[in-house]
Amino acid sequence: MLSEVKDNIPKRLYSLTKKSIFFYLILFAFILLGSILATYFGKSNPKVSESNCISLVCSNPNFMLEKCITSTSPSPVTNPNKISLELWQSEPLKSQFLVKKNPLFINTNSDLSSYIIQLNDSVKYQQIDGFGASLTESSAWLLQYKLSESRRNEIIEELFGDTGLRVSLLRQPMGSTDFSLGFWSYSETANNSNDFELGSFSLKLEEEFIRPMLDKAIKASNGRIKLFASPWSPPAWMKTSQSLIGGSLRKECYDVYADYFVKFLSEYKKKGIEIYGITIQNEPYYEPINYPGMKMTEQEQVEFTRVLVEKIRKYNFNAKILAHDHNFDGVDNAIKIILETKNLTHGAGFHHYNDENWEQLLLRFKDQLPDKDIWMTECGFGNWMGDASEQFHKAIVRQLRTTRYGSKGFIMWNIALDENSKPNVMGDTGSNRGLLQISSKGIDDVKYESLFYALGHFSKFVEKDAFRIDSNTFEQILESVAFLNPDKSVVLILLSRTKYEKNISLEFKGKYFNLNIPPMSATTLKFKID
CATH class of the missing domain: 2.60.40.1180 (Golgi alpha-mannosidase II)
Incomplete structure (x- = not known):
C-alpha cells in the first residue's frame, strides 16, 4: 500500500515530506530531553530559592x-x-x-x-584607646556660660553620650594654655616665692566651670573616657623667668616639680578620676611669647623623666608616661629620649603640625621602637587648612592614616570656641576651630563644625580597646x-x-x-x- 502511495507522489514532494518528518522527530527528542533534565535538577525556571x-x-x-x-x-x-x-x-x-x-x-x-x-x-x-579632643578652659567656659542648662545637657550628650559621638579620649591641660581666660597654675604664690612643700597647691581654679564640665562628660560617657594630662608651664616660681611665659625649669626644682605631678594625680584620684597618661611638657621645643610655655632640651627631658617616674612609682600611680608631645619632625628627639631613659616611658605623643613626610617619620619611630606606642595628642584644625569641607577631609585623612601607621588614639584640640576663635590669652581673632562654635553674643547659639562630624566617623563607632585589623x-x-x-x-x-x-x-x-x-x-x- 505504501509503495502504491509512494509511486503516486511526485519524487520532489516525497523528498520534502521525508525531511519534514525527520526534523520533527529531532525536535521532539530535544523537547523530551529538556523535560527530563529540568525534572532531574528541579530548576526549570530562574526563580531564586x-x-x-x-x-x-x-x-x-x-x-x-x-x-x-x-x-x-x-x-x-x-x-x-x-x-x-x-x-x-x-x-x-x-x-x-x-x-x-x-x-x-x-x-x-x-x-x-x-x-x-x-x-x-x-x-x-x-589596640585603640579612643578618639577625642580637649576640654580646655575656653571650651568649658563657653559650655558653662553660653548655654542654657537644657541645651548644655543636650550638647554633653551629643559629645559624650551613647547616642552622641561617644568621645573616649580627653587631653586635659594642667593649668592655663593659649586657650584660657588668664594665666594660672596649681601653685600660685605671692611674689613667686618658693613653695617646696607645695602648701599652695590647689585645684580651686578649675572648680568654677572646668570641673563641672569634666564631671558631666565623664558621667555621660559611662566610664568610657580615658584622660591624658599635659602642662604648658610649671608654676612661675619654679622657672628661671619667674613667669609662665618663657624660661626653663630651675635645676633645684626638678624634685618639687615631680611632686607637683604626683599631687595632681592624687587630687584627681580623690575626685574619682584616674589619669591614664601624662606628658611632661607640651611642645618642649617651642617657646611662645604670649601664652604659657617652656622649652626643654632633650637632656632636660631625660633628667626630669627619671625623677618623675621614680616619684610616680613610689606612690603607685599607673599613669603612662609619654615622651615628646610635639610635632612629627621631632621624631628623632623622641626616639633618643626614650632610649636614654632606659624605657621608662610608654611611647610618644605627636602633634600633626610641621607634617612633611610624617608617615615616614612614624614608620621610623615604629621601626626603631617596635614595643613603644604612639598617640596623636594634639591635632588642631582651622582656616589655614581651607574651608569647612577641606578641614573635614583633612581631619578624616589624619585620623585614618595615623591609625594605619600605629597610633592608639587621636585627640583634636578645643571642643568649643566662639566665632572669633576665643576665649584665648593671645588677644587675637585666630583661625582655630573647635568641634563646636558657640557664639559669644547670645545664649544657645551653637554651630556644629565639620570637625564634629569628622571625629564622629571614628569616635561614635570604634569602641575603647578595639583592635585595628588588616585592610x-x-x-x-x-x-x-x-x-x-x-x-x-x-x-x-x-x-x-x-x-x-x-x-x-x-x-x-x-x-x-x-x-x-x-x-x-x-x-x-x-x-x-x-
Whole structure:
C-alpha cells in the first residue's frame, strides 16, 4: 500500500515530506530531553530559592530588609546569616555630614565592583584607646556660660553620650594654655616665692566651670573616657623667668616639680578620676611669647623623666608616661629620649603640625621602637587648612592614616570656641576651630563644625580597646582603616579622595558588601555577623 502511495507522489514532494518528518522527530527528542533534565535538577525556571536569601537587620528597629540575591557562584548560600549593619556617610560637597543611610545591597560576589576592600580580623595590630579632643578652659567656659542648662545637657550628650559621638579620649591641660581666660597654675604664690612643700597647691581654679564640665562628660560617657594630662608651664616660681611665659625649669626644682605631678594625680584620684597618661611638657621645643610655655632640651627631658617616674612609682600611680608631645619632625628627639631613659616611658605623643613626610617619620619611630606606642595628642584644625569641607577631609585623612601607621588614639584640640576663635590669652581673632562654635553674643547659639562630624566617623563607632585589623587601601583614591570592637563588631572607615562615584565591594569571611561611594565622601560601615 505504501509503495502504491509512494509511486503516486511526485519524487520532489516525497523528498520534502521525508525531511519534514525527520526534523520533527529531532525536535521532539530535544523537547523530551529538556523535560527530563529540568525534572532531574528541579530548576526549570530562574526563580531564586530561599537558600539564596540573606536577612539584614539594621540598628533601626523599624527597618528590616530581606533581600534575595541571584548568585553566580558555584556554591549557593545554604545557611543564611543575620547581619547587623549600620551605614553612615558624609558628603561635604553637598554639606551633608554623618547621615545614616540604608545600605544599597549585599551580594555574594564582587563582579560589578571597581574596588575591593578586603578585611581580615585574624590579623590584628595596635589596640585603640579612643578618639577625642580637649576640654580646655575656653571650651568649658563657653559650655558653662553660653548655654542654657537644657541645651548644655543636650550638647554633653551629643559629645559624650551613647547616642552622641561617644568621645573616649580627653587631653586635659594642667593649668592655663593659649586657650584660657588668664594665666594660672596649681601653685600660685605671692611674689613667686618658693613653695617646696607645695602648701599652695590647689585645684580651686578649675572648680568654677572646668570641673563641672569634666564631671558631666565623664558621667555621660559611662566610664568610657580615658584622660591624658599635659602642662604648658610649671608654676612661675619654679622657672628661671619667674613667669609662665618663657624660661626653663630651675635645676633645684626638678624634685618639687615631680611632686607637683604626683599631687595632681592624687587630687584627681580623690575626685574619682584616674589619669591614664601624662606628658611632661607640651611642645618642649617651642617657646611662645604670649601664652604659657617652656622649652626643654632633650637632656632636660631625660633628667626630669627619671625623677618623675621614680616619684610616680613610689606612690603607685599607673599613669603612662609619654615622651615628646610635639610635632612629627621631632621624631628623632623622641626616639633618643626614650632610649636614654632606659624605657621608662610608654611611647610618644605627636602633634600633626610641621607634617612633611610624617608617615615616614612614624614608620621610623615604629621601626626603631617596635614595643613603644604612639598617640596623636594634639591635632588642631582651622582656616589655614581651607574651608569647612577641606578641614573635614583633612581631619578624616589624619585620623585614618595615623591609625594605619600605629597610633592608639587621636585627640583634636578645643571642643568649643566662639566665632572669633576665643576665649584665648593671645588677644587675637585666630583661625582655630573647635568641634563646636558657640557664639559669644547670645545664649544657645551653637554651630556644629565639620570637625564634629569628622571625629564622629571614628569616635561614635570604634569602641575603647578595639583592635585595628588588616585592610587594604588605595592611597589618594579610596583609603580605608578597619577595627574589631570588643563585641566582635567590625568598623570600616572609607574616604573617597576623588571627584567621581565608586562602586566597591567589601570582602569579609567570604561575604561581600557592595556599596556605592559618593565623590569626596567619608563612609563608616559597622556590622556584625551572628
